[in-house]
Amino acid sequence: xxxxxxxxxxxxxxxxxxxxxxxxxxxxxxxxxxxxxxxxxxxxxxxxxxxxxxxxxxxxxxxxxxxxxxxxxxxxxxxxxxxxxxxxxxxxxxxxxxxxxxxxxxxxxxxxxxxxxxxxxxxxxxxxxxxxxxxxxxxxxxxxxxxxxxxxxxxxxxxxxxxxxxxxxxxxxxxxxxxxxxxxxxxxxxxxxxxxxxxxxxxxxxxxxxxxxxxxxxxxxxxxxxxxxxxxxxxxxxxxxxxxxxxxxxxxxxxxxxxxxxxxxxxxxxxxxxxxxxxxxxxxxxxxxxxxx
Ligand SMILES: [Zn+2]
Numbered sequence: 472x473x474x475x476x477x478x479x480x481x482x483x484x485x486x487x488x489x490x491x492x493x494x495x496x497x498x499x500x501x502x503x504x505x506x507x508x509x510x511x512x513x514x515x516x517x518x519x520x521x522x523x524x525x526x527x528x529x530x531x532x533x534x535x536x537x538x539x540x541x542x543x544x545x546x547x548x549x550x551x552x553x554x555x556x557x558x559x560x561x562x563x564x565x566x567x568x569x570x571x572x573x574x575x576x577x578x579x580x581x582x583x584x585x586x587x588x589x590x591x592x593x594x595x596x597x598x599x600x601x602x603x604x605x606x607x608x609x610x611x612x613x614x615x616x617x618x619x620x621x622x623x624x625x626x627x628x629x630x631x632x633x634x635x636x637x638x639x640x641x642x643x644x645x646x647x648x649x650x651x652x653x654x655x656x657x658x659x660x661x662x663x664x665x666x667x668x669x670x671x672x673x674x675x676x677x678x679x680x681x682x683x684x685x686x687x688x689x690x691x692x693x694x695x696x697x698x699x700x701x702x703x704x705x706x707x708x709x710x711x712x713x714x715x716x717x718x719x720x721x722x723x724x725x726x727x728x729x730x731x732x733x734x735x736x737x738x739x740x741x742x743x744x745x746x747x748x749x750x751x752x753x754x755x756x757x758x759x760x761x762x763x764x
Contacts, residue, residue: 495542498540498544498546498712500723501545501546501548502725504549506559511562515547515563523544524568537715540715547570556572560635569641570640572628572642573642575648576671577647577667581625582623582626583619583627583648584626585649586616589614592614603654604651630674637675643671643682644668645667646682646685651688657692679702682706687757697720708757709755710723711723712742727739
């Protein structure tokens with residue numbers, strides 16, 4: 472049913488209109504999570520035919536030097552650092568497109584798990600995002616999830632993969648453990664924002680300049696912490712597109728699907744879907760799907 476809705480919207484001409492009249496002179500940022508190789512092949516093929524993919528760095532340079540960007544510029548990002556992202560390396564090399572992946576610094580290269588993927592709390596994830604961080608961790612512990620514990624199966628990229636990928640892929644920070652930052656105490660938020668940058672820089676020799684706020688949630692305090700830590704950008708999932716004048720700590724991003732449905736991708740990448748979804752002041756869904764790949 473949903474796929475039919477996307478098909479209808481796609482062929483209504485709305486995505487075309489958005490692309491040619493709204494996105495044309497703006498910079499769109501897309502958010503993927505854990506799309507599989509086959510679907511990524513299709514998705515990147517569509518995106519490279521319809522948009523001009525640029526790197527996050529190129530956008531930052533344009534903002535800082537007030538230089539021009541191509542029409543319909545688009546930045547591809549991934550959140551979390553899921554282990555399946557490694558399988559995308561051949562596709563990324565083949566298409567020769569810049570991609571930024573935001574890593575959870577204390578989950579990568581360990582067998583720690585992403586809390587929101589913990590099966591027993593699947594139905595509670597949205598509720599757990601709304602409570603203070605310490606309370607969330609206590610609730611998770613009741614269901615057998617411990618933030619620092621290492622499990623059997625690895626969910627995040629490891630150092631060997633990251634070292635191979637970093638020649639082709641830009642890695643940036645998505646905090647340490649993916650808490651909801653506004654639910655953290657000052658000390659917790661500082662550790663997540665400042666600490667993750669240090670870990671990524673020291674352990675992977677990366678230049679960390681951008682923070683992707685977990686779940687797209689941030690407060691003024693978190694922006695101040697990011698600035699103090701030396702970040703240049705903060706990326707949200709607030710609906711919209713970017714220009715050379717957009718606040719670099721409130722960059723807007725469009726959440727897209729991790730499936731191979733190109734009708735859905737066309738509708739979401741154009742911003743039509745988020746536009747329709749956020750019309751009543753509702754927050755754009757973060758877009759994480761449990762589809763693995
Ligand atoms: Zn995330």
